[in-house]
Amino acid sequence: MTQPTPRTFTLEVWGDYACFTRPELKVERFSYPIITPSAARSIFDAIYLEFDKNTKRPAHRWEISKVEVLSPVRYVSLMRNEVKEKVSVSSVKKWMKDPSQITPIYADATMAEVGTDTKGRTQRQTMALKAPRYRLHGQAVLFAEQMEVRQKIERSFERRARNGQCVWQPYLGCREFAASFELVRGDAAPVAHTEDIGWMLYDVFDLSRPGANTDSAQVSLFEARIENGVLDIPPYLSHQVRKPC
Template sequence: MTQHPPPGRTFVLEVWGDYGCFTRPELKVERMSYPVMTPSAARNIFDAIYLEFDPQTRRPAHRWEIRRIEILEPVRYVALMRNEVKEKISEPSVKKWMKDPSQLVPILADATKDEVGTDTKGRTQRQTMALKSPHYRISGHAVLFEEDGALRQKIERSFERRARRGQCIFQPYLGCREFAAAFELVAEQPVVPPIPHDEEVGWMLYDVFDLSRPGSRNDAPHISLFQANIRGGVLEVPPYHSADVRKPGGH
């Protein structure tokens, strides 16, 4: 895998938490985590700190591309039983209920057939094989959809300022929203080396969105994958546009 110098600055974050779960899609019914954070989960942490939007289109003006994920704590799994909801309230339903409250049909977590005329409950219990005390060092840089020197400078300065202060737009998390993540900007050369861990992970989720263009909340899923190999506790991530990343349609 050939690594090319990225445009602009590369930022390094340390992220950690009590638990993490980066679900393997082939084991979706019972949640089974990858042994390491996925690039999309790492990108989401960068997004939580700062993401610039185009004032005209109100879509992202850039994306964060992750190039390196280092494992700083041993990979340890823990089995958890979690309650998950089976459905969610739709936006059209909310608007209908606002116009006519008598049409409200609640989603009850422990509903029975006598209450709502159905045999299913609103929640289900699933086994989760999560990671315990995950701790990573992730490196990423901004990729602008239209390169602009002044805009790049604004994005990089804003991200650095917010990351130094521990500010975020929303609480970062490690795969699942209930697994909150703490973060810290690494300003100097790291002194803690990655753990000695080697593993052939196989196909790993790269991202669920089309990163070649600005996205919107209504975009359909656009799954991309890559062959992940951990060497010396480090997962090297190829650029999204490289041939190492498999995308829908073979692009």
């Protein structure tokens, strides 16, 4: 039996700002000049992701094959407040049993207010992208190919994307940089931008199998080059994508 040909969906995404942080410049964030495959995948995930009824894990993953840059690459310097810690689940459960044990995390506090000087945030410089706009091309890769499941995934994704529906608000790298999206055919020409990016983050998880919340990170990389506004992305299972041994 021949395998069905995956449908390629094209999304146009845009926002006011974006930051796709280079791993080597994590403290003072500096963005790649273009969206990463993992950030693009998360936008497709936000629209529709099918789960296996038995394992409760994803039945497929979205694989991005091409990104087109539709607006000039422009950087903007931002000073952002980033939290230094977050409340743990165990702490919340303890506070629910005994509200008197609540110890909030303060963004800023003085000695007079809480008895000790503390700062729950830190200011960091960010080199972000201004007014980015991309055209993303992606298709569903099933972990166990089934015609009925593929048809359900593709039909559901097309319907939801066409209606502007999503499970959570898509974002461009950082959650505060919200993204808008539209299902398109892809008519506008990309901008004339050519750049050798070098090693670029492909993803932070093992995409060869269904994932779980308890999975540890597994970083993969590939050599990226924007040619006349187009970034071609190799399949995750190809030799062009470097993975941990």
